Amino acid sequence: MRDLKSLQELFIEAIEGRNFGENPANLYEPFHYILSLGGKRLRPVLTLLACEAFGAKAEKALEPAIGIELFHNFSLIHDDIMDDAPLRRGRQTVHERWDSNIGILSGDAMLVKAYQSIGQVEDNILREVNDVFSKAALEICEGQQWDMDFETRMDVTEDEYIRMIQYKTSVLLGAALQIGARVGGADDVGAVQAYNFGLNLGTAFQIKDDLLDAFGDPLKFGKQVGGDIRSNKKTILLIHALQHAKGEERDELQMWLDEETRIDQKVEAVKKLFNEIGSVRYAEQRMEAYYRMALNALEECEAHGANISEMKAFAEYLYTRDH
Known part of the structure; x- marks a missing residue:
């Protein structure tokens, strides 16, 4: 069983080699930009780690792991817009480098791509995996709203x-x-x-x-x-x-x-x-x-x-x- 660092390297190689689209450039360039900002990639690596823990090769879970990472970065784009944050990991946020409209639309497209990747699992677990992912996605929206409500x-x-x-x-x-x-x-x-x-x-x-x-x-x-x-x-x-x-x-x-x-x-x-x-x-x-x-x-x-x-x-x- 591979350790966290090895799985991190496997995932980074997979996602950095992926072309999510090119045209229109203002839709897809923010994808590659925010993913290039790095981070520990802990969420997708945990997907790979759990897969290996239960006896399969991590490569089998690479597509849903990419879906998890795309969703996380979609949420960061939208969070930065809501917070009017100028920086993310020391670099300009997507809406600062482009604008808020591009950030919203690019984030939305990233969410669609996330679902496409999540769906790349065996048919016998497809519905369950989609249900687990959709439940988490909705709860994250609810959590963000509660966090904003708590401010007042x-x-x-x-x-x-x-x-x-x-x-x-x-x-x-x-x-x-x-x-x-x-x-x-x-x-x-x-x-x-x-x-x-x-x-x-x-x-x-x-x-x-x-x-x-x-x-x-x-x-x-x-x-x-x-x-x-x-x-x-x-x-x-x-x-x-x-x-x-x-x-x-x-x-x-x-x-x-x-x-x-x-x-x-x-x-x-x-x-x-x-x-x-x-x-x-x-x-x-x-x-x-x-x-x-x-x-x-x-x-x-x-x-x-x-x-x-x-x-x-x-x-x-x-x-x-x-x-």
Whole structure:
């Protein structure tokens, strides 16, 4: 069974050698441009990894893996337009390099190509694979809408937050693994547990992201630490703090949430409150719980015929990362 790095190289070679179309140039050039920006390609590589874990060669899952990557990049094009983001991985975003109309249409075409690639599986699993992919695709749209809705709400609950991060991020990890497992020959339980592994690991990953945003090393994290605090983003840390702060702590927290000028002081003060209120410890406990659920799902995969060594190593890498 190949390791993550070998599968990464296999996938990159496959997608970089693919011509998705040439004319009209303004429709297809953004495809090749955003795919050329790189990234770790973790989602499609997980599809290949799950396929091999259940006993088939990764090459068998290359087409659906390409579909997963095309969908992910389609969502990035549209997210960047909604956020009016100027940069993606240090380069101009598609709508900045071309314009928003081209970005929308090119993204739409990329979504169609994603479905075409996802459909390149054996007939006996085609309907199931399409259903898994379509469910994840719709949930990602729902998660994005909840994330936008939360910007104007101060009463977001932890359950709502967890559902939002799972829909925005975790469901595509789960779908990538479930599709790869099914292509690789997994039975019903093995495929579903591969999904559960991705769902719970992705949830732990996002909670870790909240912690790193506030407390990570900016040189390793690669972006400004405290960005979520600066924008009053409804992270698990803030949700817990709002629910559990009392008396003077609550008044101080509210004062800093209303602050619009002393931003650097705000970041340090809110981080201190997160520690004092117990929000940091709580977030770490929730992250640990989802990580354990992911490992439990992995053990079920093993019980249903999977070689889980590389998936377990991947989980440990995500869990212990510091950036």
